[in-house]
Amino acid sequence: MSDTIEDLLKSYLATGSFQRFLGMEFQSCDAEKGEIVIRLPYKPEFERGPDTRQWHGGPLAAFIDIVGDFALIAMLGRGIPTINLRIDYLRPAVDTDLVGTGRVLRAGRSVGVVDVELTDDKGRIVAVGRGSYSTLPPA
Amino acid sequence: MSDTIEDLLKSYLATGSFQRFLGMEFQSCDAEKGEIVIRLPYKPEFERGPDTRQWHGGPLAAFIDIVGDFALIAMLGRGIPTINLRIDYLRPAVDTDLVGTGRVLRAGRSVGVVDVELTDDKGRIVAVGRGSYSTLPPA
Amino acid sequence: MSDTIEDLLKSYLATGSFQRFLGMEFQSCDAEKGEIVIRLPYKPEFERGPDTRQWHGGPLAAFIDIVGDFALIAMLGRGIPTINLRIDYLRPAVDTDLVGTGRVLRAGRSVGVVDVELTDDKGRIVAVGRGSYSTLPPA
């Protein structure tokens, strides 16, 4: 992977107030295959119930959306809007950071499809997502 | 609607760091039909790109999850975990507050299904969601 | 609605072996709004368990896909491939014909989104679906 793509991804991840609020950390990517790994450290603002250290589903959904998006950004080198997204919550994420892995299933002329897995510190899958993104170049 | 249900919903909406971060405002509900309306005022932390006042998709996804959940909470009077969720983004939400409306399609023995619409200040639908929630009472 | 659109929809519904196997009947459409109603009469080949007269979920899924597709075909006047589809089964469909109603939520430059409801003879919703379809004109 060229420094250029890695630098682009890191700068995108730090762009905009909401992405900065999340505080994601780029880990690795394979631009050719459309694979990306991003880390999201736990912080108190993500907590579901008081003093549980359990993640609310909201930041998980937002993180899945972004991981899927960035798998395509890694491949195509430009911003890609989300069309739709399915999220399945598999187990509570408690007292853990999260690692999100995205894998492009298809990068077509107008639509890309990406699978996302979120794992906890013990490597267990806590949630999966599948998103469609608009790959059509801007008019 | 009894004060009890409305008070319960308001207290749940203010519970937990993430829900407080969002800053949702209870508007109305019909507990019998399983309908609820919640408002989410814009704030700078939700912004997608710098100086765009466009909502990032992440807070929209989180808000849809919660609106769907609270439609069932209004009906059943207790917390309900999300099983899965689909979100379709229909148009950018720019320089606007959001109103989320949830309608229970089914409240079964173990699964509830809810439709959610998010509208902007002009009443246009910016995103729709459909979620499944676990209605099985705790063991 | 012009005869032309109605004739086009009827001829499409009878095109191809699988659509003919289903045996759908065009009911009505509003091309401007992107709304369509199609009827699917029960037949023994759709049965789930022996002697139950309960519909298998498979024909319901196929019918939802087609109703969503035809809502956009009514609007755009040409064939539209399915990108993806979500189906929620709400109650068993037993000893009944089905009516499928499709409503276009968005018809964009490259993607259309449609909501579909299937109702039984008593007007009860047995399943709902939401699909994304590729509206990009062929290259």
Place this chain on the structure above:
Amino acid sequence: MSDTIEDLLKSYLATGSFQRFLGMEFQSCDAEKGEIVIRLPYKPEFERGPDTRQWHGGPLAAFIDIVGDFALIAMLGRGIPTINLRIDYLRPAVDTDLVGTGRVLRAGRSVGVVDVELTDDKGRIVAVGRGSYSTLPPA
């Protein structure tokens, strides 16, 4: 795998008019992991457009639903109703039989989640699905 499970799966696959119409062939399963492989040979009734030998999306959706279901049946040894389903079509399936592979992601007290891949004769993925199924024992 005991003959008992394999026999059960084969007998379920041949039960009901719709499943017999499809004509699925059991290939293999790992009951402990919740993995199953089922084959669906092409036949003219599945054709989309006349003389194309391209599969209509309907039988693909129905086949995905059933493969996901049977991955859980293999694990739990009893019938399991579908709650909901997402299907993404990745490429046309033309002039080919299909192989469906299901993998259980979660088999909980009331909900199971399964991933399904459909591949063509060249091993290319033509469609993917993710379904939720009701694992709650009958009342």
